[in-house]
Amino acid sequence: MASEITYAEVKFKNASPAAVAKVPPETKKHQHHKDGHHTQKYPLWLPWLISLLLLLVCIALVIALLVAPFSQSGDQPTALQQKFTKWQCVSAGLQGKGQGWTCCPNGWKRFQKSCYYLSDDMMIWAESQQNCSGMGSYVAVINSKAEQDFLTKEVNQPTRGENYYIGLSAQKVGQWQWLDQTPLDNTVAFWRKDEPSNVTAEKCVVIYRNQKTDNWNDVRCEHHNRICEATAVIV
Numbered sequence: 001m002a003s004e005i006t007y008a009e010v011k012f013k014n015a016s017p018a019a020v021a022k023v024p025p026e027t028k029k030h031q032h033h034k035d036g037h038h039t040q041k042y043p044l045w046l047p048w049l050i051s052l053l054l055l056l057v058c059i060a061l062v063i064a065l066l067v068a069p070f071s072q073s074g075d076q077p078t079a080l081q082q083k084f085t086k087w088q089c090v091s092a093g094l095q096g097k098g099q100g101w102t103c104c105p106n107g108w109k110r111f112q113k114s115c116y117y118l119s120d121d122m123m124i125w126a127e128s129q130q131n132c133s134g135m136g137s138y139v140a141v142i143n144s145k146a147e148q149d150f151l152t153k154e155v156n157q158p159t160r161g162e163n164y165y166i167g168l169s170a171q172k173v174g175q176w177q178w179l180d181q182t183p184l185d186n187t188v189a190f191w192r193k194d195e196p197s198n199v200t201a202e203k204c205v206v207i208y209r210n211q212k213t214d215n216w217n218d219v220r221c222e223h224h225n226r227i228c229e230a231t232a233v234i235v
């Protein structure tokens with residue numbers, strides 16, 4: 001009993017009105033405990049109810065995670081999806097996990113989770129940007145050596161143009177940044193030897209044909225080919 005009184009005192013010292021209101025039930029609990037094993041603190045079915053509720057929450061979460069991607073692609077087609085009617089799909093190859101397909105518009109190249117359009121015609125930088133976004137895409141952003149190698153191989157195919165815009169440009173001399181404003185990471189940069197020249201007039205960047213991996217060059221933002229990129233559509 002003595003310990004219980006001490007407990008109550010401590011409780012009251014810091015008590016806000018709300019806490020005071022809580023004290024009686026707590027005291028009651030202690031009494032129940034003291035009474036021994038005959039009285040249940042809670043109904044027998046309570047743990048089962050809690051388990052059931054937790055299970056339901058888990059099931060709901062799993063369903064939400066499974067359904068979300070489909071409903072998203074079903075309800076809100078991506079910009080790319082809205083622009084094209086003909087697609088080429090490859091199996092995502094998830095064995096036993098149902099049929100996943102990775103799709104790119106007809107005539108676009110697929111690499112990992114992206115689709116790429118390499119233009120036949122040439123446009124100035126601003127028009128190139130508009131053309132890509134008009135097709136639900138953006139001028140290519142290169143995030144890895146693997147991606148750079150893939151694009152290098154594509155640009156070096158026969159019948160390709162000379163210079164292909166990528167989504168890198170400079171607001172100020174030497175300050176290279178991608179279209180989404182992220183500054184260029186110099187560990188994922190593939191400049192040609194002695195480039196960039198950082199000349200004020202050369203604020204755009206192209207992949208230059210017939211070069212090995214290091215094939216970026218800063219150029220004037222004049223007429224060049226372009227590479228557009230968009231996230232592949234998964235169905």
Ligand SMILES: *[C@@H]1O[C@H](CO)[C@@H](O)[C@H](O)[C@H]1NC(C)=O
Pocket residue numbers: 119121130131132133134135
């Ligand atoms: C982008 O350029 C291609 C090739 O010239 C053209 O077929 C396409 O219609 C253009 N799209 C837009 C939205 O400008």
Ligand SMILES: *[C@@H]1O[C@H](CO)[C@@H](O)[C@H](O)[C@H]1NC(C)=O
Pocket residue numbers: 173174175194195196197198
């Ligand atoms: C151009 O600027 C970049 C970034 O400031 C620098 O790393 C590079 O060496 C410069 N190139 C030349 C040729 O000065």
